[in-house]
Amino acid sequence: MNEKLVIQIQAYLDGELSVEARLQLLARLEKDPEARELCDSLKAEQSLLKGVGESGHELPVAHSYFWKAISDEIQPHPTSSNQAMHKQTTVAFQRWSAWLVPGGVIACIALVMFQKGVFDDVLDGIESTGKKAARIAPSFHEIDSQQQNAGFISFRSESEGVSVVWISNY
Amino acid sequence: MKASNSSEPKCSPVLKILGLALMVFWFAAPVLQAAETLELSARLVWGTNRDKSGDDELKAMTPKLKSKFVNIFKWKEYYEISKKTFQFPKHEGKQVRMSKKCEIIMKLLDKDTLQVQVIGEDQLQRTVKHPLKPILNDGDLFVVGGDDKDSYGDAWFLVITHPDLGKEPKKEK
Numbered sequence: 001m002n003e004k005l006v007i008q009i010q011a012y013l014d015g016e017l018s019v020e021a022r023l024q025l026l027a028r029l030e031k032d033p034e035a036r037e038l039c040d041s042l043k044a045e046q047s048l049l050k051g052v053g054e055s056g057h058e059l060p061v062a063h064s065y066f067w068k069a070i071s072d073e074i075q076p077h078p079t080s081s082n083q084a085m086h087k088q089t090t091v092a093f094q095r096w097s098a099w100l101v102p103g104g105v106i107a108c109i110a111l112v113m114f115q116k117g118v119f120d121d122v123l124d125g126i127e128s129t130g131k132k133a134a135r136i137a138p139s140f141h142e143i144d145s146q147q148q149n150a151g152f153i154s155f156r157s158e159s160e161g162v163s164v165v166w167i168s169n170y
Numbered sequence: 171m172k173a174s175n176s177s178e179p180k181c182s183p184v185l186k187i188l189g190l191a192l193m194v195f196w197f198a199a200p201v202l203q204a205a206e207t208l209e210l211s212a213r214l215v216w217g218t219n220r221d222k223s224g225d226d227e228l229k230a231m232t233p234k235l236k237s238k239f240v241n242i243f244k245w246k247e248y249y250e251i252s253k254k255t256f257q258f259p260k261h262e263g264k265q266v267r268m269s270k271k272c273e274i275i276m277k278l279l280d281k282d283t284l285q286v287q288v289i290g291e292d293q294l295q296r297t298v299k300h301p302l303k304p305i306l307n308d309g310d311l312f313v314v315g316g317d318d319k320d321s322y323g324d325a326w327f328l329v330i331t332h333p334d335l336g337k338e339p340k341k342e343k
Contacts, residue, residue: 105188112196152296160238161308165298167288167316 001034009039013046208278210305211255211335214268215327216318217245235329238311245325255333274328278302286330288314300330309335 005028011017012025029036076082153166215231217239228249231239239248251269258264263277275287284302288295296314304310311331318324 101185105185105192108192109195112192157238157242160241161304161310162238162242162313163300163304163310164242164313164315165296167296167314 001032001038005035006038009035009042013039013042206260207257208260208302209255209257209333210276210284211253211331211333212266212268212274212276213253213327213329213331214251214272215239215329216249216251217243217247217315217325217327218249218321219246219323221247235311235335239327243315243325248327268328272326272328276330284312284330286312286314286328288328305330306332311335 008017008021008025009029012022017025029039151168153168154164155166156163213231213235216228228251230236231248231250236248240246254266254268256264256266258276260278263275265273265275267273271291273289273292275289277285277287279285279299282302283299284305285297285299287297298314300312305312309332311329313327313329315325315327318326
């Protein structure tokens with residue numbers, strides 16, 4: 001018996017042959033007693049193996065799988081009221097942020113301008129407007145003399161807005 | 171699978187532009203400040219009780235300034251010997267000759283302190299410091315004066331003002 005015939009018999013028992021090949025093999029088995037004997041013995045072994053069966057084997061399961069199931073149970077399920085509340089908070093935050101962001105930028109610019117002294121002239125202008133008579137007198141001038149025999153008098157006329165340094169030579 | 175990283179800071183384009191503008195302003199402000207110029211006016215005035223004596227170069231003081239001087243000083247007449255209006259960068263000084271004998275050096279010591287050095291006959295006579303803001307913002311007059319050595323009883327005045335101060339109003343037709 002050749003190897004090809006054995007393979008064909010095995011394929012027949014496993015149900016892998018086509019209809020035509022199966023018919024050809026059955027015709028051959030009727031004529032060839034040796035091949036029929038092999039086929040019968042293999043069929044008997046197959047039936048025996050089917051009766052034995054395989055024992056079940058479980059794969060190890062990771063702990064994270066159980067933890068995920070627990071955490072899913074613990075966490076509150078989103079309800080409609082919770083969703084509405086969350087939406088309201090988000091909308092309120094967006095509304096505030098629409099004002100806060102430009103306000104923060106303006107505050108930063110104002111801080112920079114204040115540091116650079118840009119506001120000083122503006123503030124002085126506001127102070128002096130319409131209050132010339134009541135404004136604070138400027139800090140008095142400092143005088144350095146290079147001559148030994150020289151003196152000076154300094155005074156200010158608030159009504160005329162005139163500061164005077166009078167140099168006198170002795 | 172692509173992992174999403176939610177911890178990355180997100181910045182909107184508007185914020186980026188504003189931040190950039192802020193940085194530009196921050197660095198440009200000192201440069202712009204340094205480039206600012208200061209404009210002042212200086213007058214050399216002669217005060218006397220005598221009448222104007224044929225000297226055509228002498229120009230009478232404007233009525234507005236004269237009224238201030240008359241209220242403060244004892245002299246009746248005030249004549250402008252010279253008037254100079256000048257500009258100078260705030261971080262630099264300016265030397266101006268007012269007459270043959272008188273010269274001044276003006277300098278801004280800080281943001282609001284004007285230093286005036288009075289030079290008479292090529293000698294430094296006085297260094298005077300005065301706040302700048304009253305001159306520029308309030309129209310104040312800063313006057314350095316003294317007795318006239320050459321003419322007994324008379325006086326000289328150096329008047330530092332805002333350039334627009336003391337201008338005569340245009341006569342209406």
